[in-house]
Amino acid sequence: MSDQSGIGDFALHVALLSLIAVGGVNTIVPELHRQVVEVQGALTSQQFADLFAIGQAAPGPNVLFVTLIGWQLAGATGALLTAAALCIPTCTVAYFVTRVWDRFKHAPWRVATEVGVVPVTIGFVAASALLIAQAADGSVTAFAITAGTAAFSYFSKFNPVWALAVAAALGFAGVV
Amino acid sequence: MSSMPESLPAGGGLAHPVPSLAELLLGFLSVALSGFGGVMPFARREFVERRRWLDEREFAEALALCQFLPGPNIVNMSVIVGSRFRGVAGAMAAATGLVVVPLFIMMACGALYARYGDLEVLRGPLAGLAAGAAGLLVAMAAKMVMPLVRERKASPLLFALAGFVAVGLLRLPLYWVVLVLAPLSIGWAWWKLR
Numbered sequence: 001m002s003d004q005s006g007i008g009d010f011a012l013h014v015a016l017l018s019l020i021a022v023g024g025v026n027t028i029v030p031e032l033h034r035q036v037v038e039v040q041g042a043l044t045s046q047q048f049a050d051l052f053a054i055g056q057a058a059p060g061p062n063v064l065f066v067t068l069i070g071w072q073l074a075g076a077t078g079a080l081l082t083a084a085a086l087c088i089p090t091c092t093v094a095y096f097v098t099r100v101w102d103r104f105k106h107a108p109w110r111v112a113t114e115v116g117v118v119p120v121t122i123g124f125v126a127a128s129a130l131l132i133a134q135a136a137d138g139s140v141t142a143f144a145i146t147a148g149t150a151a152f153s154y155f156s157k158f159n160p161v162w163a164l165a166v167a168a169a170l171g172f173a174g175v176v
Numbered sequence: 177m178s179s180m181p182e183s184l185p186a187g188g189g190l191a192h193p194v195p196s197l198a199e200l201l202l203g204f205l206s207v208a209l210s211g212f213g214g215v216m217p218f219a220r221r222e223f224v225e226r227r228r229w230l231d232e233r234e235f236a237e238a239l240a241l242c243q244f245l246p247g248p249n250i251v252n253m254s255v256i257v258g259s260r261f262r263g264v265a266g267a268m269a270a271a272t273g274l275v276v277v278p279l280f281i282m283m284a285c286g287a288l289y290a291r292y293g294d295l296e297v298l299r300g301p302l303a304g305l306a307a308g309a310a311g312l313l314v315a316m317a318a319k320m321v322m323p324l325v326r327e328r329k330a331s332p333l334l335f336a337l338a339g340f341v342a343v344g345l346l347r348l349p350l351y352w353v354v355l356v357l358a359p360l361s362i363g364w365a366w367w368k369l370r
Contacts, residue, residue, distance in 0.1 A: 018247045020354050025248050026313060030343045031350035038347070050293060050302045053309035054285050060208045060278020061215050063248035067279060071286030079283045087275060090247025094255040095267050101241055112369055114244055116362030119332035120354070121243075122320045123339020129313035130344040136306035145304060149311025154318050159217075164308045171304020 006042060007074035007081060010035070014066055015085040019093065023121030025063040025086075029128035032066065042073055049135035057164050142176050192229055197269040200258050203227060204273035215250045215274075229257065250274065331368075335361040 013035055017028040029052065036043050043051075051072070055065020063086065070082025104110045137143040145167045153160040170176060195203065203222060211218045216239070223229045230238065238256050242249040251271060258270030292298060324332050335357060342353045 017350065020246055020351065021248075022246050022358075023243055026316065028350060029313075030347070034347055034349065046306075047293070049306040049309070050289065051286075053302065053305040054289065055282070056309040056312060057305055058278070058282055058285055059211060060281060061211070061248055061250045061274065063251065064275070064278055064282045067282050068286045068289065071283060072290060075290075076283060076287075079279070079286055083275065083279050086248065087251055087271065090245070091251060091255050091267065091271055094242075094245050094247065094252040095259055095264070097245060098241065098256045098259060108366065108369060112366035113362050114240065115369070116365035117244065117358060118320070119324065119335035120339045120357050120361050122317060122324070122336040123341075123357075124343055124350070125313065125320060126317040126336070126340045127344030129310060129317050130340075132306065132313055133310035136303065136310045138303075142303060142307040145307040146311040146314065149308040150314035150318070151311075153312050153315035160312050160315070163311065164305060167304040167308030167311075168301040169304070171300040171302065171307075174300055176300055176303040176307060 006040060007070065007078045009040075010042075010070065010073055010078075011081045011085040014070075014082055015089050018086050018090045021090075022117045023124070025066070026128050027121055027124035030124065030131050032069065033131055036069055036073075043069065045135040047072070049132050052132055053136070053164075057161065057168070139176060141170075145170060145176065192231075193227070194261050195227070195229055197262055197265055199227075200262060200266050201269040201273035203229075204254050204258075204270045205277055208274045208278050211250075216253070219250065219253060223257065229261070331364055332361070335364070 013032075017031055018025070021028045033045070033048055037045050037048050048069075051068040052065050055062050055068060058064070064083070066086055067079040067082045070078035070080075072078070074081070133143075133146050137146055149160070149163040149167055152158070152163040207215055207218045207222045210222075220235055224232055224235050238253060239249075241256060242252040245252045251274060254270035254274045255267045258266035258268070260266070262269065293302070321333070321336060324336070339353065339357055342348045342357070343350060
C-alpha cells in the first residue's frame with residue numbers, strides 16, 4: 001500500500017500514457033510496469049502479472065485492469081481515480097477528433113500517420129508480451145501454457161477466454 | 177463542406193435505426209458484459225449484425241479511427257458511435273454503459289485480490305491465468321506483425337523491432353521512445369507515400 005501522493009502520481013501517469021497509447025492500452029503495459037514495479041516498487045512483478053491476467057479474464061474492456069493497480073495503491077478511491085484518468089482525457093480527444101476526422105479522409109498526413117503508427121504499436125505490444133511472460137513464466141509448464149494459449153488465440157476463431165479458462169484450471173490442478 | 181457530415185448515413189443510403197440514449201447505454205452495457213476476454217468482436221456482432229446501427233464498412237472505418245486515436249480502443253468506439261447518433265450526450269451514455277458496470281466488477285476483483293491474492297489456493301489458478309494472458313499478448317503481437325512479414329516490409333519491421341528492443345529489452349521510458357520513434361516512422365510513411 002502506498003500513500004495518497006502515490007495514487008496521485010499514478011493517476012497522472014495513466015492520464016498522460018492513455019494520451020500516447022495509440023493502438024490500444026496494451027502498448028503502455030511496459031511503462032505501467034516500469035512505473036509501478038520498477039520505480040515506485042508498489043507491486044511485485046508477479047502481482048502485476050496477476051492483475052493483468054484478472055483484467056483479461058473479467059468481463060468488460062480489458063483495459064480496466066489498470067484500475068486494479070489503482071485499487072492496490074489506494075483502494076476504491078484509487079480504482080475510481082484511475083478509471084477517470086484512463087477514460088476522461090481520451091474520451092474528450094476521441095469526441096473532438098471524430099467530428100473532424102472525415103474531413104481529412106484523403107489528407108496525406110492522415111494516411112501517413114495511420115500507416116506510420118502501426119509498426120511502433122507492434123513493437124510495444126510485443127514488449128508487453130515479453131514483460132508479462134517474464135513475470136508469469138517461472139516454470140517450463142507455465143511457458144508451455146503461454147505457448148499453447150498463443151497458438152490457440154492465433155490459429156483458432158474461438159474466444160480466447162476458453163484458453164484462459166484451461167490455463168487457470170491447469171494452474172488449479174497444480175501443474176504450473 | 178456540409179456542417180454535419182457525421183449525421184448522414186455514410187453507407188449505401190440505407191436508413192439505419194437511430195438509437196436513443198437509453199439504447200446506446202444498454203447496447204454498450206450488453207457488449208461489455210458479454211465481452212469476456214476482449215470486447216471488440218462482440219461490439220461488431222451487436223452493432224453491425226444485431227442492432228444494425230452501422231454497416232460493415234462504417235464499423236471498419238470506426239475501428240480504424242479507434243486504432244489511430246490514443247487510449248482504449250473500445251472506449252473510443254463508444255465515443256465515436258455515441259456521438260455519431262446523439263452528440264455529447266450520446267457519447268457519454270455509450271461510454272457510461274461500457275465502463276461503469278465492468279468497473280464495479282473489476283473493483284470487486286481488486287478487493288478480493290487485495291484480501292485473498294496471497295492465499296495458497298489461488299496461487300495456482302492465478303499463475304496459470306497469467307501465463308495464459310501472456311500468450312494472448314504474444315498472439316496479438318503476432319497477428320499484427322504477420323501482414324508486414326508477408327509483404328516483406330523491411331523498414332516498418334525495423335521500426336517495430338526498435339520499439340520492442342527499446343521498451344521490452346532496454347526498458348526505456350515509453351514517452352521518449354514514442355517521441356523519437358513515432359515521428360521517424362510517420363515521416364518514413366509520408367516519404368513512401370509521396
